[in-house]
Amino acid sequence: MQQFDVTAHNYNFVFKDSFSLFKNDIGDFLKVELPGIDSYLETEFAEIETSAERMDLNFKLEDGSILHLEEEIEVSVDDLIRFASYDLKLYNRYRDRIRTIILCIKGYPASEAAFNAGSLGYNTTVVNMSDKDGKEKMKELREKIEKGKEINYLELIFLPLMNSDQDMVKRVKETIELEDKLDADQKFKNNLAALTIVLCDKFLSSENMIELWRDRKMVKFFKYVEEQGKKKGKDEGKQEEARMLILRQIKAKFGDSDNEIIDLINKAELSKIEDLSEKIITADSKEEIIDFLKH
Structure with a gap:
């Protein structure tokens, strides 16, 4: 039986792709x-x-x-x-x-x-x-979703972690079923489901994850996260290749890179690294490279 890896190399993609949910709702949710x-x-x-x-x-x-x-x-x-x-x-x-x-x-x-x-x-x-009363919150969110009212999405994805007499697997299933009823595009709903599973992962056993996978309603969400994780892995490979190329360019023009430049390049997004490739042509010193990477 195939099992989908929702946590390891796919972990960061889920949050990076959906961090706007946290940006908009985190203060209200955490109080x-x-x-x-x-x-x-x-x-x-x-x-x-x-x-x-x-x-x-x-x-x-x-x-x-x-x-x-x-x-x-x-x-x-x-x-x-x-x-x-x-x-x-x-x-x-x-x-x-x-x-x-x-x-x-x-x-x-x-x-x-x-x-x-x-x-x-x-x-x-x-x-x-x-x-936080999980059963009461589930009821409240269900009513709001059915009436098309605005909700705090963090309350939804953290719902399985709230106080409840149900086991975690059942809470996760019910939450994802509720997320699927949202009046939203499928990618957004897939992201919510992926977030829900990943946030609960450390509280679920391998047997729990297999049980979730066996539920046919869950398969599309696991596949979605796995596919996105593979895509992210390819993107990371491109980014690492770009970093190595930039470091070789800097070494060719200015000699060995110092630790500050290496650290800044390791933190930089791919778009910044690509822009740096052009900057190196006109830069006269390592200090210019450092200043460019910092701003």
Whole structure:
């Protein structure tokens, strides 16, 4: 039986393609005062990127800070230490303020979770998902969708993580069935379904995922994510090839690239790298290249 990989190399594509949902609705959903979201931040740290220990979501906010959003069933000191290690890596790479928010499925007694290690202190904001009545929210969203009323799409895709006496697989199925009833184009509905599955992935076992796959209604969503993930893989291959070519061009004109140039190129989008190819022709120094990459 074929199984579709919805999580590994396909993970970032889902959020990058749909981050506008978070940009428009995140503040209302979290009930946390935040600057607006500027962009989705695709961040990978090879040494910690495993299915069990990956960062959940990162967004660049309009004030230059970074929103790091995590989901956990319960919050332990070990979790906080792990999140802190992620945040230190983020800070080392971007040198911007990190705001970490934890969506806690079973609830947490305080609105903040923190630890104090003497010279190092760490603070997070906790959103208690157990305070959100999943059954009531499902009913409310269904009624709004049937009447064609506007909804907060984050309430829909996070619906399976809200408090409910149903098992997770059933909640995911019902949520995706509801998303399919939206008066929207199929790609948008596919993205919502993909987001729902990926956000719940860490709380689903392999058996759960197989059960979802066996439901014929789910197959189109799994195929969609797999196909998009393959496309993303091809795009990443093109981007890596472009980066290597640019670095060779810089070396040919200015000698070996320094670490700052390499780091900026690794962070740059493909369009920026393509524009840089023309800039190298007229640039007289590495400093011009650095300035171009920074702006």
